[in-house]
Amino acid sequence: MATINFYLDKPDKKGFAPIHLRINCNGSQVKVSTGQKVEPKNFDKSKQKATGLTVESHEINHYLDFLRERADELLHHSNKKTFIQNEVKRILNEHIENYKENNYVNIVKEQVSLYGKPFTFVDLFAGAGGFSEGFLQAEYNNKYFDFVLANDINENCELTHVVRYNHQLGLDAEFLKQDITEPDFLDNLLKKINGRKIDVVCGGPPCQSFSLAGKRKKFDKKDDLFFHYLEVIKVLQPKYFVMENVKGILTKEKGKIKELVLKEINSIVDxxxxxxxxxxxxxxxxxxxxxxxxxxxxxxxxxxxxxxxxxxxxxxxxxxxxxxxxxxxxxxxxxxxxxxxxxxxxxxxxxxxxxxxxxxxxxxxxxxxxxxxxxxxxxxxxxxxxxxxxxxxxxxxxxxxxxxxxxxxxxxxxxxxxxxxxxxxxxxxxxxxxxxxxxxxxxxxxxxxxxxxxxxxxxLYKIEQPFVANASNYGVPQNRERVLFIGCRKDQKFISEIPSTVSEEEKVTIFEALYDLDFIGNNQEAHRYEEIDISSQYNGVAKEMSKLLKKRKIDGKPILRGGKSFAEWSRKGRLIERFKPQTKPFYVRNTEGLENGEKFFDILNNHKTSNQNETVIERLGVILKNGDYKKAQPELKKLNLATNKRNYNVLKPDEQSSTIMTIADDYIHYNSPRSLTVREMARLQSFDDSFVFQGKRSTGGNNRKTEVPQYTLVGNAVPPLLARAVASEILKNIK
Structure with missing residues (x-):
């Protein structure tokens, strides 16, 4: 068992002593400089903490706790049981360097146009920010998008937005945390936009809000959100607007809802x-x-x-x-x-x-x-x-x-x-x-x-029929069908569909998306990437699995030279050059943690598995072996492993996943009997690894009505690569 502690080195000329991390294990010792200094009088050696109530001491203590956690995780909770000293040093120094790089965050007050023509957009019902992310990935003939504002009603949506766009990317994009149905919503929206013309509005009012006037049988908070969305369109009068929804809206109430939506859009006047x-x-x-x-x-x-x-x-x-x-x-x-x-x-x-x-x-x-x-x-x-x-x-x-x-x-x-x-x-x-x-x-x-x-x-707007878009046609490793209503202002070029970026044979597979994250077991959390050896991991079928890996362009199109695999794009990031991050990705537990500087700068984020008991693991193993939940039912009954759970989706490595929802336990990993991590679900949605989902991982019971934890943020999002395709088509046509 290793012991982990901190000690002070000799003070420098200014009286500040460097803090070192020391690990003792079986007579061997590893020392690593943390990069932090403190006056000896302000350091409690017994508690190994900086003293005082200043912001600086609070941040130092958070950083030391972070390093202790990562060292403990490496030595006591990783799959590997034997380490050489230099290996421990190298891994801890990776965490330290990552943290030191992000000591100062610069929030840019204005998105400066280096070259090209920026077009503004607003993201309503933004959730995690799938639309926003895709729009910031799009560029065409030096035209690109300038992010003005996002809106949602949940605190964790706001936190995820603020961390990603204000802190990490250094943008001045606003966030309006308010219910769109409130009387002063539009006034507050216009105040935050501050007189800027908005070129594009995107968003997806929840499907429950679509109802026929006079025939409502249910009144909930989502009632009439669609009509309020259109009120925003009427006031902002953007060149284009994109409204995303589930495919079921086309047949809801025998198609009457779809006709109502088209009628209301056609009723927006100049x-x-x-x-x-x-x-x-x-x-x-x-x-x-x-x-x-x-x-x-x-x-x-x-x-x-x-x-x-x-x-x-x-x-x-x-x-x-x-x-x-x-x-x-x-x-x-x-x-x-x-x-x-x-x-x-x-x-x-x-x-x-x-x-x-x-x-x-x-x-x-x-x-x-x-x-x-x-x-x-x-x-x-x-x-x-x-x-x-x-x-x-x-x-x-x-x-x-x-x-x-x-x-x-x-x-x-x-x-x-x-x-x-x-x-x-x-x-x-x-x-x-x-x-x-x-x-x-x-x-x-x-x-x-x-x-x-x-x-x-x-x-004011031209629209004929909504367009059904399958995310897998745009480089997303997921068969997620969504309906897009694209409203084109009468002075703009008409857009009726979004061209696919990949053919049926070129679609990204689950294995391409997830293979490099497959080094984690049940009830484990990883904060850095590990090497994957396909030949040893897939003994007998390694060649077939390796063949699934393709070099691609950002949009998923296979390319012979100069491309990257889907996993490599996910690690590198797909944002265009002008939105290069100001800081490395970080995680915070809540808004208070962000205000107090309690940031976790890890190399890999959101990669934690659930703690599933032996019975559940055995059940998942049987379903995985059978390849299908229904086929596994007889064996599950025979082994007393049957459950009332309605469905499990077994991931097939050479296919695309079904629609990613908000509950991770609905999915079984293709290579081991476990559910998916937030990061794996985010990969299947096409989010970059640098996009960190904040707050709680999951929630249950009645809390699901008000809380939007990481899994919900991921499952409810528009896949960024689908949004990127929409944004690119708009940039091609916008005047």
């Missing part, structure tokens, strides 16, 4: 063209229903307003329609009835509810947050909450107003006036496109052609 449409409506007004035309003009004018002014505009619209109702009330009901009748009161009070939509929306958000906090779901409370939240929605209020009108005995000569009020209220809640459909009903053939010409110029 506010400079609105006067032209208003002119057209006024022309129809002379020959048509002036009240509905006025309502349409008010609805169209809402598109010009910023979010903070929209509430006043909406209230003004409701007041306009209510005036119409007040005018005809004496003609459809006598005085007594107009004051006491339940139906008239429903209409009157309905206008009150609609006019205070802002206040009701705030209440709705607060209730949804409380409902989510109290885990109200699949119980006897949920229906009451859902019913109430449905009742206060504008669509439901208008349905009640409409039913009340229908129940009234309205004289026939005033029925049209009542119908117009209902139509005007529906105009209030519909998309721009649906409002125009109402306008078309008053147009003859010639007018419809004129209107179509106006609509061509007023629609």
């Amino acid at each position: 506010i400079k063209e609105i006067p032209q449409l208003i002119l057209f409506i006024n022309k129809i007004r002379k020959e048509s229903n002036s009240f509905l035309c006025d309502a349409l003009i008010k609805r169209v004018e809402l598109e010009k307003l910023l979010e903070k002014d929209k509430e006043i505009g909406k209230a003004d619209f409701i007041n306009f329609v209510e005036k119409r109702f007040k005018k005809i009330t004496p003609k459809i009901a006598d005085y007594k009835t107009s004051k006491t009748d339940e139906k008239i009161n429903t209409i009157r009070h309905g206008f009150n509810l609609l006019a205070r939509a802002k206040e009701w929306d705030k209440l709705k958000r607060d209730i949804i947050k409380e409902k989510d906090f109290c885990n109200i779901d699949s119980d006897n409370f949920v229906d009451a909450f859902t019913d109430f939240l449905t009742e206060i929605g504008s669509e439901n209020v208008i349905i009640k107003i409409e039913n009340s009108f229908k129940s009234l005995k309205v004289p026939s000569n005033y029925k049209k006036d009542c119908d117009d009020i209902i139509t005007a209220l529906k105009i209030y809640t519909t998309s721009f496109d649906e409002s125009i459909e109402i306008l078309k009903s008053d147009c003859n053939a010639k007018m419809k052609r004129e209107l179509e010409t106006i609509l061509e110029s007023i629609r």
